[in-house]
Amino acid sequence: MATVGQLQKQFVDFSTSLYREFIQLQKLQDESNPDFVFEVVSLFFEDSEKLLNNLAIALQQQVVDFKQVDAHVHQFKGSSSSIGAHRVKNMCVAFRNFCEEKNLDGCLRCLQQINHEYCLVKNKLENVFRLERQILEAGGTIPLIA
Amino acid sequence: MQVASTLFQALSTIPYLSQISYVGLDGLFFASYTQENQIYAMYSNSTFSDAKNYSWHIQSVNRDSGKLYGEEIKSPPFDVVNSTYFQEASSNKNGVVSLRYPMQSLIHFLINEIRFYDGSFYLASKRDGSVLAQGIPNIRMILAGDRVAFQLLSEDDYGVSEVGNLTCQSYDDSTSRNYVLSFSGIEYVINCSPLDIAGLPCVYALAMPHEGLSSLVHKNIKLAFVLLMLMIGVVVITILTFVYLIVEAVRREMHLCGALISQMEATQQSERKSMNNSLAFASASHDIGASLAGINGLIEICPNEVSKWDPVRLEIPANLLQMESCTRDLLGILNSTLDTSKIEAGKMQLDEEEFDLEKLMEDVLDLYHLWILSHLLSNTVKFTSNGHVVVRVWAKNPSLESGIITSNRSNSMRCLLCLFKIQRAYSESEATQRETNNRVEFVFKVNDTGKGIPKEKQNSVFENYVQVKETALSQEGTGLGLGIVQSLVRLSGGEIGIVDKEAGERGTCFRFNAFFETDNNSSPSADIESIGHDLFRHSGTSLRTHSLKNKGSQVLLLIDSPERSTLLQGFMHRIGIKVHVVKQYEQLSPSLKRIKRKLNLSYYSFSGKSTTSSARSKKEFPLSALEGTDNVLPNPGASYSGFVLIVINTSVGLRDLSENCCSRVVWLDSLQGIDEDNLSPLDLVISKPLHASCLYRTIGLLPEFGGLPPPRKGEASHSVENIRRGNDVASSDGGANKSSVKGSKCEIEEVGGANSKKKSLLGRKILVADDDPIGRKISTFVGVQLGASIFPCENGEEAWKVVCKSLDEGKHVGASETLFPFDCILMDCEMPVMNGVEATARIRKAEENYGVRIPIIALTAHKKGQEIDNMILAGVDGYLTKPLNKDVFLKTTSEIISNV
Numbered sequence A: 001m002a003t004v005g006q007l008q009k010q011f012v013d014f015s016t017s018l019y020r021e022f023i024q025l026q027k028l029q030d031e032s033n034p035d036f037v038f039e040v041v042s043l044f045f046e047d048s049e050k051l052l053n054n055l056a057i058a059l060q061q062q063v064v065d066f067k068q069v070d071a072h073v074h075q076f077k078g079s080s081s082s083i084g085a086h087r088v089k090n091m092c093v094a095f096r097n098f099c100e101e102k103n104l105d106g107c108l109r110c111l112q113q114i115n116h117e118y119c120l121v122k123n124k125l126e127n128v129f130r131l132e133r134q135i136l137e138a139g140g141t142i143p144l145i146a
Numbered sequence B: 001m002q003v004a005s006t007l008f009q010a011l012s013t014i015p016y017l018s019q020i021s022y023v024g025l026d027g028l029f030f031a032s033y034t035q036e037n038q039i040y041a042m043y044s045n046s047t048f049s050d051a052k053n054y055s056w057h058i059q060s061v062n063r064d065s066g067k068l069y070g071e072e073i074k075s076p077p078f079d080v081v082n083s084t085y086f087q088e089a090s091s092n093k094n095g096v097v098s099l100r101y102p103m104q105s106l107i108h109f110l111i112n113e114i115r116f117y118d119g120s121f122y123l124a125s126k127r128d129g130s131v132l133a134q135g136i137p138n139i140r141m142i143l144a145g146d147r148v149a150f151q152l153l154s155e156d157d158y159g160v161s162e163v164g165n166l167t168c169q170s171y172d173d174s175t176s177r178n179y180v181l182s183f184s185g186i187e188y189v190i191n192c193s194p195l196d197i198a199g200l201p202c203v204y205a206l207a208m209p210h211e212g213l214s215s216l217v218h219k220n221i222k223l224a225f226v227l228l229m230l231m232i233g234v235v236v237i238t239i240l241t242f243v244y245l246i247v248e249a250v251r252r253e254m255h256l257c258g259a260l261i262s263q264m265e266a267t268q269q270s271e272r273k274s275m276n277n278s279l280a281f282a283s284a285s286h287d288i289g290a291s292l293a294g295i296n297g298l299i300e301i302c303p304n305e306v307s308k309w310d311p312v313r314l315e316i317p318a319n320l321l322q323m324e325s326c327t328r329d330l331l332g333i334l335n336s337t338l339d340t341s342k343i344e345a346g347k348m349q350l351d352e353e354e355f356d357l358e359k360l361m362e363d364v365l366d367l368y369h370l371w372i373l374s375h376l377l378s379n380t381v382k383f384t385s386n387g388h389v390v391v392r393v394w395a396k397n398p399s400l401e402s403g404i405i406t407s408n409r410s411n412s413m414r415c416l417l418c419l420f421k422i423q424r425a426y427s428e429s430e431a432t433q434r435e436t437n438n439r440v441e442f443v444f445k446v447n448d449t450g451k452g453i454p455k456e457k458q459n460s461v462f463e464n465y466v467q468v469k470e471t472a473l474s475q476e477g478t479g480l481g482l483g484i485v486q487s488l489v490r491l492s493g494g495e496i497g498i499v500d501k502e503a504g505e506r507g508t509c510f511r512f513n514a515f516f517e518t519d520n521n522s523s524p525s526a527d528i529e530s531i532g533h534d535l536f537r538h539s540g541t542s543l544r545t546h547s548l549k550n551k552g553s554q555v556l557l558l559i560d561s562p563e564r565s566t567l568l569q570g571f572m573h574r575i576g577i578k579v580h581v582v583k584q585y586e587q588l589s590p591s592l593k594r595i596k597r598k599l600n601l602s603y604y605s606f607s608g609k610s611t612t613s614s615a616r617s618k619k620e621f622p623l624s625a626l627e628g629t630d631n632v633l634p635n636p637g638a639s640y641s642g643f644v645l646i647v648i649n650t651s652v653g654l655r656d657l658s659e660n661c662c663s664r665v666v667w668l669d670s671l672q673g674i675d676e677d678n679l680s681p682l683d684l685v686i687s688k689p690l691h692a693s694c695l696y697r698t699i700g701l702l703p704e705f706g707g708l709p710p711p712r713k714g715e716a717s718h719s720v721e722n723i724r725r726g727n728d729v730a731s732s733d734g735g736a737n738k739s740s741v742k743g744s745k746c747e748i749e750e751v752g753g754a755n756s757k758k759k760s761l762l763g764r765k766i767l768v769a770d771d772d773p774i775g776r777k778i779s780t781f782v783g784v785q786l787g788a789s790i791f792p793c794e795n796g797e798e799a800w801k802v803v804c805k806s807l808d809e810g811k812h813v814g815a816s817e818t819l820f821p822f823d824c825i826l827m828d829c830e831m832p833v834m835n836g837v838e839a840t841a842r843i844r845k846a847e848e849n850y851g852v853r854i855p856i857i858a859l860t861a862h863k864k865g866q867e868i869d870n871m872i873l874a875g876v877d878g879y880l881t882k883p884l885n886k887d888v889f890l891k892t893t894s895e896i897i898s899n900v
Helices: A004-018 A020-028 A036-060 A066-083 A086-101 A104-137 B002-013 B084-091 B103-115 B212-309 B315-344 B357-378 B413-427 B481-491 B524-538 B562-574 B585-606 B615-619 B692-699 B720-725 B744-758 B773-785 B796-813 B836-848 B866-874 B886-899
Strands: B019-023 B029-035 B038-044 B056-061 B068-075 B096-100 B120-125 B131-133 B139-144 B147-153 B160-167 B178-183 B186-197 B200-209 B389-395 B403-408 B439-448 B496-499 B509-517 B554-558 B578-581 B644-649 B663-669 B684-687 B765-769 B789-793 B824-828 B856-860 B878-881
Touching: A004 A104, A036 A066, A036 A104, A036 B773, A066 A086, A066 B773, A086 A104, A104 B315, B002 B019, B002 B029, B002 B038, B103 B120, B120 B139, B131 B139, B139 B200, B212 B315, B765 B773, B765 B796, B773 B789, B773 B886, B789 B796, B796 B824, B796 B836, B824 B836, B824 B886, B836 B856, B836 B866, B856 B866, B856 B886, B866 B878, B878 B886
Parallel strands: B554 B578, B554 B644, B644 B663, B663 B684, B765 B789, B765 B824, B824 B856, B856 B878
Antiparallel strands: B019 B029, B019 B096, B029 B038, B038 B056, B056 B068, B120 B131, B120 B200, B139 B147, B147 B160, B178 B186, B186 B200, B389 B403, B389 B439, B439 B509, B496 B509
8 A cells, every 4th residue: 555645646648648637626615515526527427427328319310409519518518618628529529520520421431539538537537536545544634736 | 240239149049059159251259159158249340351360259248138248358269260160151242140059958858858758869969879858768879870778777887788670771751660669668669760950860759658647638538527526516505405405495485484373363362351351350350349338437436346346345346457457468469469460451541631740749748658667566676777769759840949958768679669659650740731841851860869769670570460579578569550550550651671770789779750840830940849848838937938038047957968068957957057067076066066156156146127027936045044144135136046956866876965055956866776865855767768648757857947946954934834724744845846745744734835826716607618627627626726716608699698787786786795696607619509609799788788797718629710719809818728737827817806
């Protein structure tokens, strides 16, 4: 088991490596509402999984309703940009272009890539939270990220 | 004289001739003869008629020209006058030419001729019976009249035995009679006949061995026959060999043909198989991925359930955590295999997208250096040696600045692979839509000084599922990394390989190139600048407005690696910071003093200037105040001019440099862990490498880039906040520094800072229009944190209606109510039902009726572009990019609100 110091260092490094926007999100949090980031991110997870599911279903229909798909993607884009997952967001932009072109192949490919990116971001965020939890369990305080 | 030259000619041309003489009429005489290799001429000076003076003379003759030379010797003439020979010649009308041959040379000639055929020749003069030539040794011929006798001489020369006796006479029919005699066991055929040589009657006997000639012929025939047979044999053997070789070659060719055909069939079969395999594999892994995701979800649910129902059993959550990490690993493996199979199945397509190389590299490092670091952490013992990864980027196009981005520490090859992969994954996206054929070749080199890959393994590194065992310290991963990378590189038209290093160097150097199209729209120089700006905007400190304006701050670098310090220097120089590089610690304090002296000078010259600096600059005290002199008053206009940032590698040793006031010290830690107690509490410790986010954090310390100047020790007046908070703990580090030191101390700072801002929007009413619940939640949270009251709504139409309604109400209530129903509206750009542009336009229109103008701030996920332009056209007062940053939010909103 690593020491608190190591964990803290790891946490700082990992968060900095995550992406800049996430740090801003973390900075919003203060002691009055310590679970804010966690709440937002869980909300994002829930939302995203729902949306990704919906997207997958929508794209498997005989006749694809691109309007609907576009609406979903837009929502996804909004939430991902709020959380700062810019790579997911960029994928969403590409996705919407394909929707306008009504390019089913492109959409499917995009969906796959979005899935991938989402998994990445989710993994990372979960890692951060896990570290956070470990630090707390080890009795340390969560370091602040510059 | 004519006669003399002719004679001389004859003498020198005719073989064996020893004397030639001419006898003319009346005893006129001339002769040439050879005596002991010297030619002499003998002549008479007059004819017989002048008998008194008749004498002969001898004179030597030049061998080559025939001229006479030397002394003339007079010799008495032989008594030839009366000889018949001379008489005959004299009486002849024309004179006589006589030739003299030496007997011996003639005989030699004959004997030599006959010896050639194994024969022997005897010659005897008939005149006196003397034998001129003896043939067979030990056989003596004796001539007696017409009879010839052969005698065998015994070896002691005494005993003589008669062997044969035969008659020698000429026959009329000019045929010669042959006799057969046997001498000492060998039979000879003797042919004997009289001969007249130049008037000398002789008898010759020719002895030939019996059957000698025919045996000679036979011998020759035999030899020829053997040779012929030999030749035929050789020819036959050659032909046979040749035929054999041809047959063999044909046979082999047939064999190879057969093998090839069967091999081809096998290949096709295996290709089909592997195609099917990979298809099945792709679908299977997709299914596995789905189920894994399910398992992951279930595992995530479990801890909550467990803790609800059975909070005592702690091992279950731990197990669940392990399970989770296992599934994550599985997912990772699956993803990498999926990548390969995708590429193999040809499904991978390159999406082209614009990217900025430098930024890309930064991103890559940002993403992965932590991964590497965490890897290092878990293997601390193994990785303390000084390996580091240098990522170099250079472009052949000279306009794009080449830059070495950073260096990194790692011993693990796997990290490299990851770097590669990510680089490729990003790099493969580039702009295509442009038709310009302006392609640029980029060459990437990834260099490490780690363990390296042994030479003989280098070829197999790129094969899938192959890991170099000696170097893969932790056997994790599937060995697919480089295979995928290679496929990707080839997809974009490049080639990847391992560059040979020089003998002494450690590690491995990978090199790959790729062809990208360039975007002509932006000039390179502008690019670099905008990179800088963009990056700083990312870091959330909105450095853009500050950059390049203030030249006051300086950076002092003390880094042992010259390469890195050059890099940093270049980078900082580009964004307008003065950089000094110091090689050794000993030089540090002199150069620091020098800088300070300069700064002091410039400070005084600066002091008269008025600045528009914000509230924090008021905290700045001039240096002289520290020195205890009171004659200079604190001057807010002092700005940031006295700031020195020192970047020091921890390897030079830790020292408290806090007495060097007006400077912040950044320690570059190299993971060994340092004792932070040795350091001034203000010093910042950053783990290596200094790049990307760490670099920005460091630069962010500079006042120009939003950092706060360092607080002074013992400085009382600036800690107004502290006093207000009644919090003395942070007295020594009271500044609310964004780029703060880690550890618990800075938390206090941050709290202090937050408190000061906390209610700055107190009592303000903000309408938030965002369709995205998460975005709404964040905006609300930020707003509430700042003390504002938030009215959320879900789309543009709703917002518009709310505004209309409240405006309407406000009118009813009259002037008693505040003029604005809202102090500010945050408007998302893209929303269903009614988007931000339209909503803004409608609100503006509605406002006209009431003569008010509510500030509207656009919220957008995009950095810039069409969307914001549209919003500005529609009439927004400002814009914010998602995700929201509290400081930026506060700044923008308060500016806009105060403007109104």
